[in-house]
Amino acid sequence: MKKLLSGIAVAAALVTGAAQAQDYPDQAITLVIPYGPGGASDLAGRALAESARKFIDQPITVMNKPGAGGMTGAGHVSKSDPDGYTLLLARVGMALTPAVNPQASVEWDAYTFLGALEATPMILAVKGDAPYDTVEDLIAAVKDSEGAMTYAASGATSIDGFTTQALLSDSDLDPLTAATLVPYKGGGALATALLGGHVDFLAISAGSLMPHIESGDMKPLMVFAPSRMDKLPDVPTADELGYEQAGQITGWSALYAPKGLSDEVVAKWDEILAQVATDETWLTLAERRGSISTVGEQDMPAYAKQQYELFNGLAKKFGYIE
Structure with a gap:
């Protein structure tokens, strides 16, 4: 009887989770920027929030959470619930820092990769x-x-x-x-x-x-x-x-979420980013920042891995790590 009740509970949770994902988003989304206000990542994050807001029915709130070379904000997001309401404006440091520091607090692949945003030359x-x-x-x-x-x-x-x-x-x-x-x-x-x-x-x-x-x-x-x-x-x-x-080597920004994000929420962000890619606000602000929009142009999981391996390989080649 206990096994039956347990099975019913699991099934109910799965149904509830699927329903919630289909209704996504039904509350405000927090976009964490892992560096301080005014810098390149802050400008990119606020531009994304301004543009994406047109294609979503809920506000996107920007939160600056600097510290530890971006790892404080990255860690906050990686440990958040994978419900799509806490996202990360990721930067090249999310691949570079764990590549050169074996003690880094967040691994390069501790996320769901939603998509590339820009190259920052x-x-x-x-x-x-x-x-x-x-x-x-x-x-x-x-x-x-x-x-x-x-x-x-x-x-x-x-x-x-x-x-x-x-x-x-x-x-x-x-x-x-x-x-x-x-x-x-x-x-x-x-x-x-x-x-x-x-x-x-x-x-x-x-x-x-x-x-x-x-x-x-x-x-x-x-x-x-x-x-x-x-x-x-x-x-x-x-x-x-x-x-x-x-x-x-180049600077870049991307949109990450906690690992384990549902396929439905990932698909929703695929739709949003496809609209952002041609949005005049996004493209104008990217040009103003001196950035090159790469929305929809990268296989982000593969690119993040390539960047990690690049910097890890350089750090080993140049003698910074064994």
């Missing part, structure tokens, strides 16, 4: 009056300097550290000694370091550099992105120039 840049007009010019100077040239990055195993190190490695140079990393915190400080002549070059997010490029104070040599930027149509991508490792 990185730009290799020098001062506007620097004597380098191409990547080849810069690499030749790096070789001649025997380690004396410097670049700015927020850390050796941050994405803006890997951009330069991958480029050096692709150029048959030692990624750790061919040029000297000078650490700074935040895109503004990194840009200021180059403008002030404290470093020779950098490869960081486009959002931090475009105002200085547009003013002529900086010169872009290459972009780390899946395609050329509309605002820099004459600047080639790393992939175009044949840099194999560097060509796989």
Whole structure:
């Protein structure tokens, strides 16, 4: 009798869950941004909330939950109920951090992957009056300097550290000694370091550099992105120039949910994101941020795995982890 009652309870729960999924959403959705207000991830998350709200019958509330390089917010979402009401504005750090830190609190695959949102290009840049007009010019100077040239990055195993190190490695140079990393915190400080002549070059997010490029104070040599930027149509991508490792690196945003999300809720977000992909608000705000919309263009589970394996492989190759 107990087994029968247990079976009835399980069946009832399944029916109730299916019904709830079909009614989704019937309450507000929280979109967790795992970094602070005002940054690239915050802007992307708020743009998604503004656009997706047109295609859904409930409000989307944005919650900034920074800390631990994005892992605090990521952990909060990964541990939430898989009901579709707590989602994550995921960034490249969700793949990079566990790839380079075996003690990371959240694994790269601890989610349901709802879809890609955007690529956020990185730009290799020098001062506007620097004597380098191409990547080849810069690499030749790096070789001649025997380690004396410097670049700015927020850390050796941050994405803006890997951009330069991958480029050096692709150029048959030692990624750790061919040029000297000078650490700074935040895109503004990194840009200021180059403008002030404290470093020779950098490869960081486009959002931090475009105002200085547009003013002529900086010169872009290459972009780390899946395609050329509309605002820099004459600047080639790393992939175009044949840099194999560097060509796989870019910033990105995606939409994640807790693991175990129902197929019905996943299907609902497939519908929503298909509409976001052509939404004028989304596309206009992406262009304003200097981003490239990738909604509907990536197999997100496969891409997240590829990004994890890329950074894990680079970290091992460069000696950061065993």
